[in-house]
Amino acid sequence: MNSIRTPLTSALLLAIGSPLAAHAAPDDANADSASGSATDLDRVQVRGSWFNPSSPKFTAELLDTPKSVSIVPEKLISETGATSLQDALRMVPGITFGAGEGGNPTGDRPFIRGFDSQSNIFVDGLRDVGSQTREIFDLEQVEVVKGPSSAYGGRDSGGGSLNLVSKTPKLKNETRASMGVGTDSYARGTVDANHVLGDGIATRLNLMKHESDIAGRDAANVSRWGIAPSIAFGLNGPAQLIASHYHMETDDLPDAGGFPYSNPFPANSPNAGLNGDGSPLVPDRNNYYGLKERDFQRTRADISTLDASYDFGGHKLRNIARLGNTSNDYLWTQPDDSKGNPNLYGTLWRRTNSRAVDVKSFVDQLSLTGRFETGALQHSYSAGVEYSDEKMRRGSYLMSPGTNNPLTNGTSCPTTGAATGWNCTDFDNPNPNDPWAASHLLYRSDKALDVRQTTLTRSAYLFDTIEFTAQWSVNLGLRYDDFSTELVTPVAGQAPTRVRHDSDFVNYQAGVVYKPAANGSIYLSWGTSSTPPGMDGGDGSDGLTTAVADLKPQETTNIELGTKWDLFDNRLNLTAAAFHTVMDNARVTIDNGTSQNAGKKAINGAEIGFTGQLGDRWSLYGGYTWLDSELKDIGYVCAAPVGRTCPGGVYVPSPNNGNLFPNTARHSASLWSSYTLPFGLTLGAGATYSDRQYGDVANTKWIPGYTRWDAMASYVLQDNISLQLNLQNLTDKTYFTKAYASHYAAIAPGRAATLALNVKF
Template sequence: MTSKAMVSSAANPPVRLAMSALGLALASTSAMAATAADAASDTTADPQDAQNLDGVKVRSTVVNTTSPKFTVPLLDTPRSVTVIPQQIIQQTAATSLLDVLRQVPGITFGAGEGGNPNGDRPIIRGFNSESSVFIDGIRSSGSQSREIFDIDQVDVIKGPSSVYTGRGAVGGSINLVTKAPKAEDFVRGTGGVGSDNYYRATVDWNQQVGGDSAIRLNVMGHSNDVAGRDGPDMSRWGIAPSVTFGLHAPTSVTLSYYHLQSDDTPDSGIPYNNPFAATSPLANLNGDGRPYSVPRGTYYGWLARDYQKQSNDTGSILIKHDFSDGWTLRNTTLYARTTNDYIWTQPDDSQGNFLVNGGIWRRNNNRNSSTTNLTNQTDLTGEFETGSLKHSIAAGIELSSEKTQRTSYLVDPATSATDTHNTGSIINGACSPRYGIGAPSGYWCTNAQHPTPNDPFNGVIIGGQNPTRIVTDTRSAWAFDTVTIDPQWSVNGGVRFDSFSTRSVATTTTTGVVSRLSNDSNFWNYQLGVVYKPAQNGSVYLSWGTSSNPPGVDAGDGADGIAVTNADLKPESSRNLELGTKWDVFNERLSLTAAVFRSEKDNARVATGGRGSPQINAGKQRVDGVELSFSGQLTERWNVFGGYTYLDSTLVKTGAGDLASQGNQFPNTPANSFTLWTSYAITSQWSVGGGAYYQDKVYGNTANTKWVPAWTRFDAMVSYQVNKHLNLQLNVQNLTNKYYFDKAYAAHYASVAPGRSGMLTANFSF
């Protein structure tokens, strides 16, 4: 285990914030602590479990999505949906969206750059879902790295599903469910320390006010170095207050606010060992395409220059009214602002410096973006009957406006036409014999085997370069109906219409040239499924669904932006055909699912020539797959969560500019992946747990020339229930200290996963 010195929380402002909030919460609730303890004494289990280890009873542990668009329980929904509950989030010591989604096979994460932002890039069933992340059912716009201190559960909808979420969602979508006020009093929280300067403190305080209102406050402070990496670190803090008026009344109003602030030193990754194109005169020096062979701790970053600062502010108003006949009307208004500001080093391999001159150019990637999102969403749910048919209905409308302003930095610009110290060229640039490694190149070039991240940076950074402004407006309407024909048969149908409009205005700083682009698209999407129930606790289904992916789906702050090459194209269309079965067994303690599917895109955007050439809707992409999953309790003491996914991805038809890739495997799409998290209560006080995660080799590019090897990782956990108020939990992640890569970029580099780390957490509840 990496053994950097542990630092007192007194030196960490984010942690001090969380501890101060804890003191306030404890002081405010001291009078009710004794009575609240019995209601919330188990800090290691989901409240639904209510399990008694002496064998009295274990209630259902089946979890469901909270989305009103799902008109029946997941057991009877003809769609692959994985719900990651709070219990799994806590037991695995997850602190980020990446940590949480590690539990779901078939999901990978893509790496970022400059124009392709450095942040969360989940890839589901082979398709980028960066712009298909939602918070309480509303799109989470803007590139960012998400925290989970204010998250109750995470829902993953798999397969083309624009009927649920609108544009994008080609491979699926992700919905994060936040912690809302409840009709009970409690104070819960965590305090953790660990290796690699790990500190984390959280507070979750819920307080009833009067007879029909409640407030809830979540606070978090966090900092850590990245285990096994000699340079990157993370520091962040967040606060999320909310209040609900009318908890038990027909009409309720919930006001909530969320703030997250981070200040990180980003990681630089490891370059691939085959930097040259096949047409290069130096192509015979190419490696086989895996990352360059250096120790895991090799860090190419430039600490005096590199940084990443992010912020997220979100405010929402939810008004809900329950009618006397069982119908419910909801209206949500949300305003959010997200910023992503960074300069970080990419160990540039494009010129092959590390092969030719033994040095590597510290290319800078940078971005300064701000995205705002104003959304109003209304939905109506209820049931009615027409003769012998029972209908479960969900219908709604959504209006949204997303605005992004994005600029770049000019870093240490050339002083003359002959000054090429920061170009990275093997002939005239930073690592050439003319400039050399270290001081002669202004430290833009460092030793490839033994880089020096503490080099001084004496260059100039000029902001506000190449400003771009994007405005994206969407108008949507949808309706779902599950028709129950008899106790064994039901039909689920859904339809959604989106009117999508995006406008981009870009200015080239050096020339003043203004470029204006736009795309207006109207598209329909559909969902149709038939469910047969051979037993009350099981179902077999056949479903079909579609997705639409217009140019500019990212609202200007992602990897699918509008450009001169695609602005006039129609949306890409995808469809999914799936046959599956779901079973809740062992008295609804364990959920089992299995599915086979085909996802196809017949009009994928492909280039007509080389890089930067116009695109046309002429490509075809296909993924055939199998998914198995399990979640719940095998016995009163034994919990399990995980699954297996097989993905056979094929670039069936590519453009003229990429014919060599035709028939290749999708980037970032492993053929086989497996996840397992399990825990066992040895006694009423002692529990142990462990995780096993496997992922096949994945390619970073469509040419399948850049790749990272398959890997297997193991985690472990042991917890001790000190008393009804306090639980101690020890987690060791990457138990065997496996050196592996968890993100593969299309060119240049792959991201190194953290090494072995340990953290001891005190979970408390009053």
């Protein structure tokens, strides 16, 4: 932890130590709403409608865009007390989160409409490669584009994508600062300072420092700090230039492991009778099975962006370029790895997962946007080219001796304690303070043997919204991607092995919009996506292997019927959509043991959403999503007879055909509402609900559904000073947020309270 006590930290603490202070959220918009003045909801309106995506690839207002897009505004982030991307996305139904381990990294892993979208995260419209646990102190809003969206961003998993909108300089002098304290050693400070330097020139600086334990969990804690300076020129003219840098570091004792499933033994095992129902085993929700002397997660992000644009008579030429450098290093304890020690002996084997990865990237996007007429037709267009170069380098952490039990020369743990090398612990009463380091050496793997992957992408796109009449328009989008990736695996004393995939693909978005009234629309749209082998660039859940390198990209299509309405003088936005999504050439094992594009999975769904500022004092946000998923054909599995092994054995159709998608809740919903009383007190409350989720394609390991309640109260002390109290997980509900495929489920934090002093001047 001492490594982060930098001069910057001291400066930050000095800046926020005065009576400025504020909340867990980075930039506390609530002071405005609490005083009854103009709301933040009003300020983020862009083109005459409710919240709109920031990307110029959306060539119509959100009301007239034939696609489902959910936007989490800064006001909601602040009121709910969110401090991470996962916190912010909690209020968007239809998004769940997957867990990671070693090869599949620990970090932000959202599932959108049932598809893993870990590699579909963008910052200001540019793909943000590299596994991370992202903060929100420098975010203006979070945009969720649902359904296949390769036309917008290139390679895509099929469920949708996230775009994180950064804070940039504005032509006003304003500083917001915050200081928050709370239960579980919570302490957080943020500063957001915007200053006008001259004619059209402004700077903005965002700072953050955060320390806390994890509510309801022994030992685990988080520590992070960040700085995001930016400067803009020409904000009042046609030529603009914005230069920015984002830096964040974390140093956590991670709580990734959670609890093992209750059914570790195969159905034909002699111990199958000891299996439970497949839900996690939880003797005590506070139990932490890791080791303070061993476990860690340290991440770093450095992202520099240069955004230049010129507006010439209704057309804008823009170039945005970014250099990124991120790292994700960790070693943490995975509880028992499906070995069954809790069932057999009441003990647990402390398996470890580790990763040491660095990702460097360069992305450049040149675009032209504007409007023109062809006869009676009105066109709003966006055209551009993109280039990206991603380089990943991945190693791991090793231990000597390893994590096996020396008494059994394996993973069986009939006993615990020093004789097991502290690799076995009591399941009911683990001790995270066990002196593991006294008898073990921990070191990083040889960097000369790091796996390396390089990914190059060249793209071109064109979008056009064509207005035929005031009632009818069509939205068309087309994108071409030339994708190339190579994986190099060094082998000691031998030539490295190389695996390469090259492909190009075309994707499109097409929709027709009918407006029965100026404030409403009905649309029908069709969209596609392509998921090539090596989609993750070497740092995600869709890796490149020799088995899949020669296969075509997986293709996903989506048809969607929806409607959007702005009601009550644009104070309430309602959306509804029904959709059918199919991936019909999924990569699966066929009956000869090879991988082919022969699988199919589909999901039918419906969703509703509402966002409102009903009067100056009452705000409302929420929605509901229903997802009916089916693994229609996931190929063949080995059914080798006695004495034979696959691929020489027999392959039979997977018994899991017809099952539900993993990490996908059939029903999910959210609601948040706040109301400001005349004397400056704002009260807010909300709930999130998620149905049962399966971790595996066999649908035998699962986490139960849950409802979580949260509340807040904010009081204006003066025009520019307020106090805000947030109560997270109000009922101290024990529930799980992530289900890994085979080994464990990640438990959610318990009840927590934070109190923040917010100041704006």
